[in-house]
Amino acid sequence: MVAVSARRLARAVMLLLAGLLGGCGGGGDEGTGAGSGSNSVAVYVETPPADATADTATAQLTGGAACPDCPPTEWAFGYCPAGPPFIPSSAVTVSWANRLTGASGAAFSGISGSCSCLFSYCSYSYSRRWSALVPLAYGANTIVVTASDSSGGSGTASRTVTRVPPAPSGVTAQGGQGQATVSWSSVPDATAYNVYWSTSRTLTKENGTRIANVASPHVHAGLADDVTHFYLVTAEVSGLESAGSPVAWATTGWVTERVAGTTATTLERDAAIALDAAGNPLLHFSYDEKVGSASLQYNVYAAKAAGAWTAVPVDTPLAVNAGIGVDSGGTVHVSYLDFGGLTHAVYASGAWNAEIVDATASCGAAFALDAGGRVHLAYRASVGGANELRYATNASGTWVVGTVTAFSTAGCSMSGRRIAISVDGGGVVHIAFAGDYPDYGLKYATRQAGAWSAIGLDQYDIQQLAAQADANGVVHVAYADNAGRLRYASNSGGAWNVGDIEPQGSPAYPSLALDAGGLPHVSYFYPGLGELRHAKRVAGAWQVSVIADAGTPPPNGGSDTAIAVDAFGKARIGYFDNRSGDLHYAKNGP
Secondary structure (H helix, E strand, O other), X not given: OHHHHHHHHHHHHHHHHHHHOOOOOOOOOOOOOOOOOOOOOEEEEEEOOOOEEEOOOEEEEEEEEEOOOOOOOEEEEOOOOOOOOOOOOOOOEEEEEEOOOOOEEEOEEEEEEEEEEEOOEEEEEEEEEEEEEEEOOOEEEEEEEEEEOOOOOEEEEEEEEEEOOOOOOOXXXXXXXXXXXXXXOOOOOOOEEEEEEEOOOOXXXXXXXXXXXXXOOEEEEOOOOOOEEEEEEEEEEOOEEOOOOOOEEEEOOOEEEEEEOOOOOEEEEEEEEEEOOOOOEEEEEEEEXXXXXXXXXXXXXXXXXXOEEEEEEEEOOOOOOXXXXXXXXXXXXXXXXXXXXXXXXXXXXXXXXXXXXXOOEEEEEEEEEOOOOOEEEEEEEEEOOEEEEEEEEOOOOOOEEEEEEEXXXXXXOOOOXXXXXXXOOOOOEEEEEEEOOOOOEEEEEEEEOOEEEEEEEEOOOEEEEEEEEOOOOOEEEEEEEOOOOEEEEEOOOOOOEEEEEEOOOOOEEEEEEEOOXXXXXXXXXXXXXXXXXXXXXXXXEEEEEEEXXXXXXXXXXXXXXXXXXXXXXXXXXXXXXXXXXXXXXXXOOO
């Protein structure tokens, strides 16, 4: 009898407290209300927590309900049972109605309980949950949720969910001469589209300039060249506007196009570019791909004729060191590392004719063609444990190989080009290369009085480099170092001077070419923003343009850019899109 009396007393106290606190409301919101009947039912919406916007055809609402017969918390004197607490039946039903459409339905609901004890008193706590998947029409859908118990008590809560169309997907921007073309995928039910643009990367609907009621593709014309424009697109249904799409961008004056496919899983990618006498681009590229436990190598030549790119295999190289040039007779020369070593090949009568230059070549091959069509190669070679920088040429009619300098470390654990070679108008050969441990830094070598001499130009560890000598023997070098800079070195004033192109951001994989006036142009990746960039030196300063969204280069493999400049000073760039792995081509002029 003592236990029964204690339980009744505890229950009476609990009910009195519940009455003082407003019954069994158990939480609610601005839409909670008590209906008719002897008992009131409190119903509340938890998700969404406030009036919301959705771009889907349905909305998921969830919440809870409470009332005196739900039941409330019960107290007992004793202990919790070993198994789950007893859950009594409850005749509460929950339904919803959409005032915009007139649709209605039942919400799924359930009750759960738990038991806990403090000293000798134990409490059973019950909770009723419900959820409803409500179809939406475009516009403001006011959804009323009603909970009713078996005694006739009821309560309501509401939420307004405004349905708008989804943001367009597949948004791209393509640069052109004085214009950019914005394209996107269609949105079901859309009655109009809007384009927002800015020259700031922080573009939003709120701060962008709106071009209303346009169709895909939309040409944004009348723009200045070499300016990056950012775009987002929205869709409308009967005046209801979506959120903004992801931002796409393009730099006016530049046109990009896909040349050929590789894959996004390639280990290392290497590209070289040359222009024929008519200014048509020729690309030589190679890549090494890992498929399972197998390593597959590809070596490809690509040319553009009649407006279309054609890619043909050259050979199957062991590594990725592409080089290319066109002699005055129009013959195409390429170099690469084959299974047999460093290889030179020429394209004649529709076929590639290849010859081994040095079977001991191991990595880092760089290619140059002089005015007389003679080939010059610089590369690393391993012989008997020694590691050398070597130079090879067929200037005498046969291949002659010699040693430029020796390295203290062996092997080829490097990513990207770290050797560059060029020949000036007097036939003098210039080689820029990266030193290895313990003698790091940018090095420069040339042959004087029949012997090679090398000097140091910068002490930092060089990640990648590119170099070109002009007709008068002035040398230009662009290089990325381990301090996260893209740097430039030149002896144009008679002495070597070093400065920055990009002082931060870890720019990578530079390529360098000179225009007809001897001014350097550099292409490179800016990894932090996933950009392909172009820099040209004008009046002693660097002018930088953002060309394309090319993704971030792989951390453990090369992903070259390759640049050439035509007779009109227009840059032509081959590069890899680091998202797809495909080889692309960019130009900033017709």
